[in-house]
Amino acid sequence: xxxxxxxxxxxxxxxxxxxxxDVFDFDDDGIAYNVMDDNQGTADIPExxxxxxxxxxxxxxxxxxxxxx
Ligand code: F3S
Numbered sequence: 001x002x003x004x005x006x007x008x009x010x011x012x013x014x015x016x017x018x019x020x021x022d023v024f025d026f027d028d029d030g031i032a033y034n035v036m037d038d039n040q041g042t043a044d045i046p047e048x049x050x051x052x053x054x055x056x057x058x059x060x061x062x063x064x065x066x067x068x069x
Contacts, residue, residue: 001050002068003057004041005032010064019059020052032064041068 003023005016012030016023023045025035037043045053057065 001045001053002041002043003045003053004034004037004039004066006064006066007031007033007039009062010060011062013061015059015061016056016065019056020049022049023053024056024065041066 005024010031012026012032014026014030016032017026023034023036024032026032033039034041034043036045053065053067057063057067
């Protein structure tokens with residue numbers, strides 16, 4: 001699995017960082033990004049974090065978390 005945040009549509013609600021804190025953090029504007037690959041969507045997400053990423057994507061109010069399985 002790979003993931004990134006569409007920073008154009010993220011509204012900085014903060015939910016993803018609470019749900020998957022090992023994967024998502026926030027820039028100075030509060031916009032989320034994937035810390036594992038600086039939001040490039042190239043890093044393989046470790047298996048034990050994948051459920052958190054899916055939960056974060058499900059919980060994002062703007063569907064800004066993109067997942068490639
Ligand atoms: Fe942004 Fe969605 Fe996270 S709005 S802060 S990507 S939950």
